[in-house]
Amino acid sequence: MGKWTRRAFITTGVLTGGALVLGVAIRPGNRAGKVAPMISDKGETVMNIWLKIAPDNTITVIVPHAEMGQGTHTTLPMMLADEMDADWKLVHMMEAPGNKEYANYALAKGFILGEKDFPSFLIDTVDGAFLTVTKQMGLQMTGGSSSVRFTGMLAMRIAGAGAKAVLLQAAADKWGVPLEELEAKNSSILHSATNRSEPFINFAQQAVTLSQPAKPKLKRPEEFTIMGTSRQRFDVPQKVDGSANFGIDVTVPNMRYATIKAAPVFGTKLKSIDDGVVANMPGVRKIVKLEDAVAVIADSYWIAKNALDQVKIVFEENGNESIDQNDIYDQYIRDMNTSLSAGKDEKDLALGDVESAFKNPGQTVEAEYRVPYLAHATLEPMNCTAHVTSDSCTLWVGCQNPLGFAMSVAELLDLEIEQVQVNNQYLGGGFGRRFVDDVALQAVRIAKEVDYPVKLIWSREEDIRHDFYREANISRFKASLDNKGKIIAWDNQFLFKHDPEEAPHIPYDVANQSIHYSVSETHVPWGYWRSVDSSMHAFFTESFIDELAHHANVDPFEFRKSQLSNAPRFLDVLEMVAEKANWNTPLPKNWGRGISLHQCFGTIVAQVVEIEMLDEKLKVHRVVCVADPGFAFHPDGFEAQMESGIIYGLTAALYGEITIKQGSVEQSNFHDYQMVRMNESPKIETHIINSGAYPGGAGEPSTPGIAPALTNAIFDATGLRIRELPIKNHSLSLKNEIIG
Amino acid sequence: MILTINGKEHEVDVDPSTPLLWVIREQCGLTGTKFGCGIGQCGACTVIMEGNAIRSCLTPLHTSIDKEITTIEGIASGTKMHALQKAWIEEQVPQCGYCQSGQLMSALALLTDNPAPNDDDIDNAMSGNICRCGTYSRIRKGIKKAAIELASTPTLKTENHG
Structure with missing residues (x-):
């Protein structure tokens, strides 16, 4: 899959301005008939592409997203079941096949149009336009914290309510009673006047012949019975007894195992190999040379790995062998300076007149921040099982975009997409890494050489060194404070721009702002990393805001609070975190407290971190997290995602650092790419504000704010301002020793 | 070689230096035990051998013979969860x-x-x-x-x- 951003999407040419509605007039129609053979067994009634009813009155919800621990396989069925008034005990889920009919048009629509309302006669056309485009783009992705807010809101709830509407109509027709006298409850239709009650299935056959409304009446939050409750997740029981099947667990008949070594310097090609020692080793089946890698196929992973270790591999040189991390930073600085002085920076946000504002009397503050490259390090190493024949290819893999994978494989093998089958499995962590089809394409290239299925498993070393990395970046700020401590000008320059678009933006009242960026290409591959650009910008902006508070001699919470007059949701979140964290109570000696406030994928999160300095060792005691996602459809799952995002961000803040040496990644495994463990894991308290705003995401929004809250707490305790992550590279000592 | 896992004997025919992890997963078909790092850093491969939690990615098969090994698949009592x-x-x-x-x-x-x-x-x-x-x-x-x-x-x- 190519890089997908909101901008890229719009510039595909299909969805531009008015052409969106008028230029494309393909109606999606009722696609239930088309998908029925893929998703249903005999006797089941496919109500629409998102749900089917079985003879025993159980409902199966078809979820077009991958489960990687975020709970989407449970929360999305909850949204459909509630609108349908289904009995939750009778609801099952099934992951949608990697098929064009399940391209995420709802997701694309959500990204482009948000909650924009359309007259019902246009809905089919708009949906059709998006379906067409997402089919072409091969989008069936899980990411951008989007499942609930787009698929849930724009597909699941409507599918549930629409199905209920036609079931009610079918019952009214069958019983000859007025529609208004009927109600749906616990997967049955009731008519209280005649004391009749029959299960949904009794009306299903008739109901599917009726046209389901494009804009059915949806429930108000006070009518919810399933949404907003914390149902047990469907996937958990399999994850406590070892039976959950991850990609790496797939076993198919006659399968062999492979492992691979790709060129350590990104972009270089294979020159030659000497496999004399291993060619006849027992259990070794084949040594496969790829353009930029060598793989060994064997009877077991261990044999493959040992054999590969003994193959002498020479890669070509392409000039990148001389690049070290400092060269990249030097290049960044050069490119930023050149771009700025040539007036070539891209404008991200321009408000007021920054130039004049800096001429006004005031205190000018400048700072520069840096963040390193980061790997995803999903705990399940990259893997994919592939079986290639002359006219088909079957994959077994846990991925975040099965349709996109199928399209890439079809293109590689010159097959029709219908000849490629992707069997998506549980993902042992995604975090953005499993969007990329690199491993699947390797597996296909290897399996193409033999007539049996091959399971390709990467070593952890391969995983750390061949990721698609969150980029290293530099962000420079200059701001001016007036004598009352108000920010009157804000200038921010950084590199690169992906998603979410608002990542570098601040919620504070600053009339004059100039936010701008340029690009400084390197040979290090980039990828979506949990919270994407927010993972950097929250650290940059919320650290700098803290510096400004210090310069204004105002408490960091009060400083933020006083400049949020145009952002009432942010203000509520901030005030609640201060209250829950007892912001104004004194801390013990050598403790510190820090705060942050950031919006990411539609959810606003504030965090307060409490730390203690123990003989120059940092102890993170407690994180108080307040989040406003608009509405938390599964409160416990939402809390779990806040906890998860915080630990992920904490690992990055404390330890996360991928460095480049001689063109390749220096780190290789968990001993030098360190993770937060149980003994370093703080107490996390989450509080949710259901403000009623359009729903925001859950999987990513808590990751960005932990780093600045933590470094702000370190400043509070020690007086040391950390402007470059990770924290492990700084020697921390207590306030009195530093400031004197 | 006979390997006893969860009270069941498995006949395995692989190089005795193979890490127990890969034997459990690939020869015995018990895929609940996971590969994470291969160097004893992450604990995903933890099994219990003679009452102790061990990292099966670093434990050679030959030291596992005649030992009582429990994996995730063996901690429930029949249908009764632990x-x-x-x-x-x-x-x-x-x-x-x-x-x-x-x-x-x-x-x-x-x-x-x-x-x-x-x-x-x-x-x-x-x-x-x-x-x-x-x-x-x-x-x-x-x-x-x-x-x-x-x-x-x-x-x-x-x-x-x-």
Whole structure:
């Protein structure tokens, strides 16, 4: 899959301005008939592409997203079941096949149009336009914290309510009673006047012949019975007894195992190999040379790995062998300076007149921040099982975009997409890494050489060194404070721009702002990393805001609070975190407290971190997290995602650092790419504000704010301002020793 | 060679230096035990051998022969889940779930040695197991909950594992 951003999407040419509605007039129609053979067994009634009813009155919800621990396989069925008034005990889920009919048009629509309302006669056309485009783009992705807010809101709830509407109509027709006298409850239709009650299935056959409304009446939050409750997740029981099947667990008949070594310097090609020692080793089946890698196929992973270790591999040189991390930073600085002085920076946000504002009397503050490259390090190493024949290819893999994978494989093998089958499995962590089809394409290239299925498993070393990395970046700020401590000008320059678009933006009242960026290409591959650009910008902006508070001699919470007059949701979140964290109570000696406030994928999160300095060792005691996602459809799952995002961000803040040496990644495994463990894991308290705003995401929004809250707490305790992550590279000592 | 896992014997015919992890997964077909790092850093491959939690990615097959080995597939008693598994469901501990077999095996070894662990005991026993989804606080709660259940039903303590 190519890089997908909101901008890229719009510039595909299909969805531009008015052409969106008028230029494309393909109606999606009722696609239930088309998908029925893929998703249903005999006797089941496919109500629409998102749900089917079985003879025993159980409902199966078809979820077009991958489960990687975020709970989407449970929360999305909850949204459909509630609108349908289904009995939750009778609801099952099934992951949608990697098929064009399940391209995420709802997701694309959500990204482009948000909650924009359309007259019902246009809905089919708009949906059709998006379906067409997402089919072409091969989008069936899980990411951008989007499942609930787009698929849930724009597909699941409507599918549930629409199905209920036609079931009610079918019952009214069958019983000859007025529609208004009927109600749906616990997967049955009731008519209280005649004391009749029959299960949904009794009306299903008739109901599917009726046209389901494009804009059915949806429930108000006070009518919810399933949404907003914390149902047990469907996937958990399999994850406590070892039976959950991850990609790496797939076993198919006659399968062999492979492992691979790709060129350590990104972009270089294979020159030659000497496999004399291993060619006849027992259990070794084949040594496969790829353009930029060598793989060994064997009877077991261990044999493959040992054999590969003994193959002498020479890669070509392409000039990148001389690049070290400092060269990249030097290049960044050069490119930023050149771009700025040539007036070539891209404008991200321009408000007021920054130039004049800096001429006004005031205190000018400048700072520069840096963040390193980061790997995803999903705990399940990259893997994919592939079986290639002359006219088909079957994959077994846990991925975040099965349709996109199928399209890439079809293109590689010159097959029709219908000849490629992707069997998506549980993902042992995604975090953005499993969007990329690199491993699947390797597996296909290897399996193409033999007539049996091959399971390709990467070593952890391969995983750390061949990721698609969150980029290293530099962000420079200059701001001016007036004598009352108000920010009157804000200038921010950084590199690169992906998603979410608002990542570098601040919620504070600053009339004059100039936010701008340029690009400084390197040979290090980039990828979506949990919270994407927010993972950097929250650290940059919320650290700098803290510096400004210090310069204004105002408490960091009060400083933020006083400049949020145009952002009432942010203000509520901030005030609640201060209250829950007892912001104004004194801390013990050598403790510190820090705060942050950031919006990411539609959810606003504030965090307060409490730390203690123990003989120059940092102890993170407690994180108080307040989040406003608009509405938390599964409160416990939402809390779990806040906890998860915080630990992920904490690992990055404390330890996360991928460095480049001689063109390749220096780190290789968990001993030098360190993770937060149980003994370093703080107490996390989450509080949710259901403000009623359009729903925001859950999987990513808590990751960005932990780093600045933590470094702000370190400043509070020690007086040391950390402007470059990770924290492990700084020697921390207590306030009195530093400031004197 | 005969390998005994969860009370069942498996005839295996591989190089005796092969790490136990790969034998369990590929020869015995028990895929609940996971590969995470291959160097004993992450704990995803944890199994119980003779009552101790060990890293099967670093344990050669030849040292595992004639030993009693328990994997995640062997901690329930028939259809009756172990108290830890029940607690894991009640606390909704797993997210992606990939590390959880290893977490449960380390927790089982901890409770076998120390039926009432405090926070420091849990830190000591569990810090060899990485959870990339950050479920640590729920793991901690799960262990405490299971400890309470095991204490109130003493028979469970001995019947479930090796």
